Amino acid sequence: VIETCQLVKKYKLGAATEVSALRGIDLQVEEGEFVAIMGPSGSGKSTLMNIIGCLDVPTSGTYRLSGSEVSRMSSNQLADLRAGKIGFIFQSFNLLPRTTALENVELPLNYQGVPNARKRAEEALEWVGLSDRLHHRPNELSIGQQQRVAIARALVTHPSLILADEPTGNLDTRASQEIMSLLQTVHRQGGTLVLITHEMEIGQHAQRVVRLRDGLLVFDESVADP
Amino acid sequence: VIETCQLVKKYKLGAATEVSALRGIDLQVEEGEFVAIMGPSGSGKSTLMNIIGCLDVPTSGTYRLSGSEVSRMSSNQLADLRAGKIGFIFQSFNLLPRTTALENVELPLNYQGVPNARKRAEEALEWVGLSDRLHHRPNELSIGQQQRVAIARALVTHPSLILADEPTGNLDTRASQEIMSLLQTVHRQGGTLVLITHEMEIGQHAQRVVRLRDGLLVFDESVADP
Ligand SMILES: Nc1ncnc2c1ncn2[C@@H]1O[C@H](COP(=O)(O)OP(=O)(O)OP(=O)(O)O)[C@@H](O)[C@H]1O
Ligand SMILES: Nc1ncnc2c1ncn2[C@@H]1O[C@H](COP(=O)(O)OP(=O)(O)OP(=O)(O)O)[C@@H](O)[C@H]1O
Numbered sequence: 026v027i028e029t030c031q032l033v034k035k036y037k038l039g040a041a042t043e044v045s046a047l048r049g050i051d052l053q054v055e056e057g058e059f060v061a062i063m064g065p066s067g068s069g070k071s072t073l074m075n076i077i078g079c080l081d082v083p084t085s086g087t088y089r090l091s092g093s094e095v096s097r098m099s100s101n102q103l104a105d106l107r108a109g110k111i112g113f114i115f116q117s118f119n120l121l122p123r124t125t126a127l128e129n130v131e132l133p134l135n136y137q138g139v140p141n142a143r144k145r146a147e148e149a150l151e152w153v154g155l156s157d158r159l160h161h162r163p164n165e166l167s168i169g170q171q172q173r174v175a176i177a178r179a180l181v182t183h184p185s186l187i188l189a190d191e192p193t194g195n196l197d198t199r200a201s202q203e204i205m206s207l208l209q210t211v212h213r214q215g216g217t218l219v220l221i222t223h224e225m226e227i228g229q230h231a232q233r234v235v236r237l238r239d240g241l242l243v244f245d246e247s248v249a250d251p
Numbered sequence: 252v253i254e255t256c257q258l259v260k261k262y263k264l265g266a267a268t269e270v271s272a273l274r275g276i277d278l279q280v281e282e283g284e285f286v287a288i289m290g291p292s293g294s295g296k297s298t299l300m301n302i303i304g305c306l307d308v309p310t311s312g313t314y315r316l317s318g319s320e321v322s323r324m325s326s327n328q329l330a331d332l333r334a335g336k337i338g339f340i341f342q343s344f345n346l347l348p349r350t351t352a353l354e355n356v357e358l359p360l361n362y363q364g365v366p367n368a369r370k371r372a373e374e375a376l377e378w379v380g381l382s383d384r385l386h387h388r389p390n391e392l393s394i395g396q397q398q399r400v401a402i403a404r405a406l407v408t409h410p411s412l413i414l415a416d417e418p419t420g421n422l423d424t425r426a427s428q429e430i431m432s433l434l435q436t437v438h439r440q441g442g443t444l445v446l447i448t449h450e451m452e453i454g455q456h457a458q459r460v461v462r463l464r465d466g467l468l469v470f471d472e473s474v475a476d477p
């Protein structure tokens with residue numbers, strides 16, 4: 026479902042400096058796979074995830090999603106993908122600040138015109154243990170609670186591809202385990218799951234681990250049955 | 252150096268809802284101690300830290316910092332404390348968005364009128380491994396890099412009290428270890444260090460672990476020599 030070929034991403038900073046965040050990434054993910062992306066801070070994980078999630082474009086290289094070349098898609102097609110087919114859990118949450126937890130989770134359902142949006146959003150917040158925080162805005166929640174609202178928002182549309190960028194970074198062990206079992210359930214129901222983590226215990230839940238270092242793929246192996 | 256008595260913090264949400272984030276906290280920290288504050292997501296760790304760091308006031312209860320009751324301090328005294336004596340590493344970094352990493356770290360030194368501010372800021376960014384990112388603004392840095400800029404900014408004034416809220420949450424193992432040895436060095440030089448973490452391996456670096464659950468202190472013990 027994901028096929029990248031020689032993905033390169035360069036950032037220009039002023040006239041003299043250029044940062045190569047990705048230096049030619051070839052990554053293939055089959056439908057229904059669970060892949061963990063690991064690597065040091067600054068190695069290019071979020072940059073790669075943003076391109077896979079159609080939120081950013083590479084400097085060069087190709088990216089085919091479910092067989093279609095993304096660079097040739099219309100902005101409507103991309104918006105559709107982002108709203109319904111792909112569930113994106115951002116490393117910095119990206120919640121709407123003046124909107125409650127419930128409204129933030131309801132938003133993608135309203136965008137798609139799904140009936141019963143409020144009820145489904147309440148359910149998603151229950152999956153992540155936040156039933157008693159529905160009417161809090163992001164700045165009225167702890168950081169780990171904000172992260173869980175972002176997770177509920179990504180899963181509420183039942184997307185077929187879930188891209189999770191460090192979904193447990195701000196959670197205690199028990200909340201982390203609850204989120205991982207939630208993601209495992211979604212994966213068992215047939216979803217494709219790509220998850221960035223710097224925690225070994227979290228990466229071990231995956232079937233396959235891919236490692237980035239300085240914008241290059243240095244490791245790509247299936248792990249023993251998790 | 253820190254002495255709280257029955258600290259309570261309540262948030263009112265609309266007319267009907269009240270959240271008790273802290274329900275009567277008694278915490279005493281001696282000068283030169285290294286204490287880890289742990290506990291589930293939403294248990295009140297950041298709320299407690301913000302009161303200790305004089306960034307928030309309790310609903311009731313007393314807080315004495317180096318023997319002085321904080322609620323009786325003038326706003327100038329509080330600003331002085333926050334600028335020079337207390338180094339605060341925020342869980343969400345709180346960097347100035349339109350300012351480079353170097354300028355963000357230099358800011359507290361300029362506020363104090365310290366000479367050689369630029370050189371000292373460069374040094375602090377070297378301690379956290381970001382010498383090659385001095386002129387990047389926060390949105391031109393990875394999340395873990397932003398966290399390390401926040402750490403450099405807190406340490407550059409050589410504060411006597413360091414309050415670190417999840418300083419390694421977004422870092423890989425190696426970068427985490429580098430930050431912990433940096434904090435250990437500061438502690439060995441006589442600093443008082445209060446560190447919030449949800450990671451057991453990080454908590455084990457401390458001499459004493461304090462656990463919060465639902466706004467109450469449920470555990471407070473010295474750990475074996477780390
Ligand atoms: N401004 C606010 N208004 C209402 N409730 C709030 C506000 N800020 C925090 N809370 C609530 O107070 C509780 C404690 O929040 P706090 O940020 O201290 O938790 P925490 O232990 O730091 O959590 P985490 O590990 O997720 O960062 C949470 O349940 C949160 O929902
Ligand atoms: N807008 C930008 N301009 C310039 N450089 C950037 C920009 N965004 C990212 N970078 C750089 O690209 C590199 C990769 O960043 P990225 O966010 O993908 O790393 P990461 O692996 O997700 O790190 P972390 O684990 O800390 O989140 C970093 O070194 C960063 O400094």
Ligand SMILES: [Mg+2]
Pocket residue numbers: 070071072116190393394395
């Ligand atoms: Mg990242």
Ligand SMILES: [Mg+2]
Pocket residue numbers: 167168169296297298342416
């Ligand atoms: Mg917190």
